Amino acid sequence: MTKTDSPSSASRMLVAAAAIIAGLYWFADLLTPLALAIFLWLTIDAFAQSLSKRVSFLPRAAAVPVAILIVFISLAAIVGFVIEYAAVFSRSLGAYQVRLDELIRQGYDLANMSAAPPTVGQLFANLNPGAILRGVADALQSFGGQALFVIIYVACLFAAQASMPAKLEQIFQDEKERGRAAKIGKAIARSMEQYLWVQTITGLMIAVASWALFAVVGLENGLFWAAIIFVLSYIPVVGGAAGSLLPALFALVQFTSPVPALVILAGTQGIGFVVGNIIQPRMTGDSLNISVLVVFLSLVFWGKLWGGPGAFLAVPMTVMLMIVLAQFPSTRWIAVMLSNNGNPDTSVDADDPPASSAAVSNQGDVKEETTTSSDDKV
Incomplete structure (x- = not known):
């Protein structure tokens, strides 16, 4: 590369990088489930390979669905456990209302604020429960939609995995x-x-x-x-x-x-x-x-x-x-x-x-050839 085209090459790289970053941002809703699916696909595939190696009676064709089942059951169990305990935790918050009011008063005293501190009930009264519930519902709907797309993408990736070697042969001659x-x-x-x-x-x-x-x-x-x-x-x-x-x-x-x-x-x-x-x-x-x-x-x-x-x-x-x-x-x-x-x-x-291993191997081959030739002479 000459000095004259170096600035133009750097500018093209900057423009390309900016375009890629903008694309990643604007198409996040499309790319995020795909990236999660690729990550999950690679993880399940590696887990299936490990299962087929360690469990002798489990062939590769059966190891993939077993790995998929284990991974998705584990994820569902973790999500369900957190949701269940979150509901129990939210129901027990009312018992700590007195302590929360005390903490609010202590915070006002530390900040030397002369105004009367609000209570927890007053704080919740000022909130908009409808807006909060709509936000939670939208978040759950988005999560459910992304999870569905991730599952579909993972299935498609496993379906396309068998033809990948043939595609690589066509791409890289x-x-x-x-x-x-x-x-x-x-x-x-x-x-x-x-x-x-x-x-x-x-x-x-x-x-x-x-x-x-x-x-x-x-x-x-x-x-x-x-x-x-x-x-x-x-x-x-x-x-x-x-x-x-x-x-x-x-x-x-x-x-x-x-x-x-x-x-x-x-x-x-x-x-x-x-x-x-x-x-x-x-x-x-x-x-x-x-x-x-x-x-x-x-x-x-x-x-x-x-x-x-x-x-x-x-x-x-x-x-x-x-x-x-x-x-x-x-x-x-x-x-x-x-x-x-x-x-x-x-x-x-x-x-x-390593290069040293190859060198040692070559030296061993040379020694073996020398020994063989000396035996032939004898």
Whole structure:
């Protein structure tokens, strides 16, 4: 590339990036279910492969529907559990009205506000219940519509999976390019599988340890708060902070002393710190290969574009983008900046044999040929 066409090339890249970002934002309702379906499809496919390998009598054709059934039943159980406990939790809020009024008065005193503090009843009277119910109904309708589209997309992806090798042969005529494309696809699938596995296991660790802490302190609905912490653990950075703050705020309402709330806040933060900084890095290794700063920026970026689903998909989408950008010379520098160790091809080249191993193998072949030739002479 010459110096004269470098500015024009950079400007074209900026325009293309702006157009892509605008498309992601304006077509979020269409792309969000598709992205969730691709992520779920890769997860179910990896789970089916693991089942077929570990269960000898289960063939690949039967492992896929079994994996689909297990994943969707697990998701439905989690959603149903949270909804059931949320209803129980909302019915018990009336018993804490006196404590809430006291907290409001204490807040007014700390702020040195001379006006009379409102009561909880007055605050709810000023709200518009009809508008709130309409908003909840619209949110549930949107969630149900997206869930239906996700299920349809997942079924279509599994139906199209059988013809994918033939399509790759037609797209990539060269065998080397076709092998490279297959490695990129495997690297993306492996990264997403690793991310979901690590987030699930570490989320369970944090939720179980937090539930034990809630039981010791005596926090009511501790199982509900542990389930909320587990669900929020799939959202990096922000999810852990919210999971620690919500039960601590409820402890302020339940207990007359702020000590239990401080114990819960410090305990959940300590549990998250140990799991996130000691256990999780050892489980993840270099499979994701993105820095903490990039994780936070990706959370802000995808959350702004796609809301809650974008926050959930922030890390896997960024890893996928990094792997793809690393394959082109003009965008490789972006992938290097996104990576943690400066080598965005780590997951793609994981299946390639090291140069030293190849050299040792070649040397062994040479020695074997030399021995054979000497035997022939004898």
